Amino acid sequence: MKSNIQLHPNGRLRHLLTIEGLSRDILIQILDVAKQYAVLPGEPVKRSRLLQGRTITNLFFENSTRTRNTFELAARRLSADVLNFDESTSATAKGETLLDTLHNIEAMHSDMFVVRHNESGAAHFIAEHVAEHVSVINAGDGRHAHPTQALLDMFTIRQYKKDFTPLKVAIVGDILYSRVARSQILALNTLGVTEVRIIGPRTLIPTEAQVLGVHVYTDLREGLQDIDVVIMLRLQKERMMKDVLFPSESEYFRQYGLTAETLEWAKPDVLIMHPGPMNRGVEMTSEVADGPHSVILEQVSYGLAVRMAIMSMCLGEMP
Ligand code: NCD
Numbered sequence: 014m015k016s017n018i019q020l021h022p023n024g025r026l027r028h029l030l031t032i033e034g035l036s037r038d039i040l041i042q043i044l045d046v047a048k049q050y051a052v053l054p055g056e057p058v059k060r061s062r063l064l065q066g067r068t069i070t071n072l073f074f075e076n077s078t079r080t081r082n083t084f085e086l087a088a089r090r091l092s093a094d095v096l097n098f099d100e101s102t103s104a105t106a107k108g109e110t111l112l113d114t115l116h117n118i119e120a121m122h123s124d125m126f127v128v129r130h131n132e133s134g135a136a137h138f139i140a141e142h143v144a145e146h147v148s149v150i151n152a153g154d155g156r157h158a159h160p161t162q163a164l165l166d167m168f169t170i171r172q173y174k175k176d177f178t179p180l181k182v183a184i185v186g187d188i189l190y191s192r193v194a195r196s197q198i199l200a201l202n203t204l205g206v207t208e209v210r211i212i213g214p215r216t217l218i219p220t221e222a223q224v225l226g227v228h229v230y231t232d233l234r235e236g237l238q239d240i241d242v243v244i245m246l247r248l249q250k251e252r253m254m255k256d257v258l259f260p261s262e263s264e265y266f267r268q269y270g271l272t273a274e275t276l277e278w279a280k281p282d283v284l285i286m287h288p289g290p291m292n293r294g295v296e297m298t299s300e301v302a303d304g305p306h307s308v309i310l311e312q313v314s315y316g317l318a319v320r321m322a323i324m325s326m327c328l329g330e331m332p
Contacts, residue, residue: 018140026326028140028149031158032199040203044168046322049332050090051168053314063330064093070123072115072139073152074100074130079289079313080152080162084127087320096123112142119144124328126150133157133192148327156192161323162288163196165316167204169308170242172315173284177204183236183279184227185212185269186246186296189219193288194246202226212236213269214259233269237278244286245271245296262295271297276306284308 019028019035026039050059069088073081081097088095098118109117115126125148128136133155140149153159167177174180182201188194188211201209211218212230222229230236237243248265259265271285285297285306293299302309325332 018137025329026323028136028151029160029323029327030136030140030149030151032160032163032196032203033158035203037203037205040164040167040200043164043319043322043326044171046326046332047164047168047315047318050318050321051172051315052318053311058090060090060092061332062092063325063332064088064091064328067124067328068094068096068122069125069127069324070096070098070118071152072098072118072126072128074128074135075153077129077152079316080129083313083316084150084152084161084320087317087324090317091321091324093124093324096121111139115139115142119147123147125324127152129153131155150323150327153192156190156195158196159192159288160196160200161316161320162193163200164323165312165319166193166197166244166286166288167200168315168319169286169312170284172311173308174241177201177206180206180241181208181210181239182206182242182244183210183212183230183240184244184246185233185236185271187217187248188213188222188246189217190249191246194244195225197244198225198227210236210240214265216259233275234278237275240279240283242284242286243271243279244288245291246288247290247292248295262292266295270295271301273298273300273304276301286312288312 017034019030021027052059071081071084085095126139127150128139129152135154136149136151151158151160184194198209209227210230211227212233215231218229283306287309293302
């Protein structure tokens with residue numbers, strides 16, 4: 014897939030479709046801009062008039078709570094008008110083509126589409142067909158990419174660990190079906206971490222794993238040795254369809270679940286992350302999810318700041 018479509022001829026960000034092809038400088042710039050918007054729960058919210066008069070459309074063809082809501086809030090905090098397109102109640106359900114839907118919303122003067130779709134490549138396809146002034150943000154396409162999630166994860170890591178270079182990061186679980194893992198691996202390697210590991214059952218590890226630039230472990234204990242950050246992924250049962258790629262959830266938990274005991278195998282100051290939605294008792298115990306190493310809710314708060322940064326950069330308005 015073409016990735017340079019993401020940049021204006023002068024190198025400025027126009028769309029965010031994938032981490033692939035983006036330089037370390039651009040990723041750091043996004044994280045720096047996000048820093049200006051970042052607040053944790055309980056702190057006063059940062060608002061700006063930066064995108065006043067602009068219209069941002071959420072085009073969601075697949076369910077989402079966190080991602081859609083944080084995109085909407087991010088747009089509102091920048092004073093943009095927000096249009097929410099819900100496939101189940103739209104004319105696409107009456108047979109209108111995706112491009113017709115798109116051009117109709119464009120005719121309502123939308124400046125940005127935030128797209129989630131169950132087909133890999135959907136956001137690229139839309140980006141190839143929008144008017145010149147319109148930007149497209151990929152909010153998750155099939156198994157391919159989820160770049161804003163990866164960037165909010167990088168932001169969270171940076172808040173706690175400061176420098177990426179010495180870090181060893183493990184991504185645990187269902188890598189095969191995970192667009193989040195693909196984007197995280199690209200981002201971590203671009204930011205220059207020491208090592209990215211993926212840990213999981215052989216059946217949930219993509220065959221091209223080596224090409225991704227990661228070390229593969231099937232044993233949790235070995236994989237967690239010396240690790241600074243652990244990113245747990247959800248078992249994506251809806252994507253596994255009828256293939257049974259592991260014996261049972263309880264067996265999966267026994268082998269790959271994070272508990273107070275298995276956590277001891279990582280570094281003492283390890284960070285525990287999860288993009289959500291989390292299956293408690295499958296990926297980790299509640300004790301770990303709610304424990305002192307977990308930054309799972311902070312990821313959600315920082316997600317707002319990172320999405321505000323990406324929206325302002327793509328629409329050419331820097332704070
Ligand atoms: C992820 C997604 O939809 O790709 N969730 C999210 O955006 N926070 C991961 C998942 O569904 O497990």
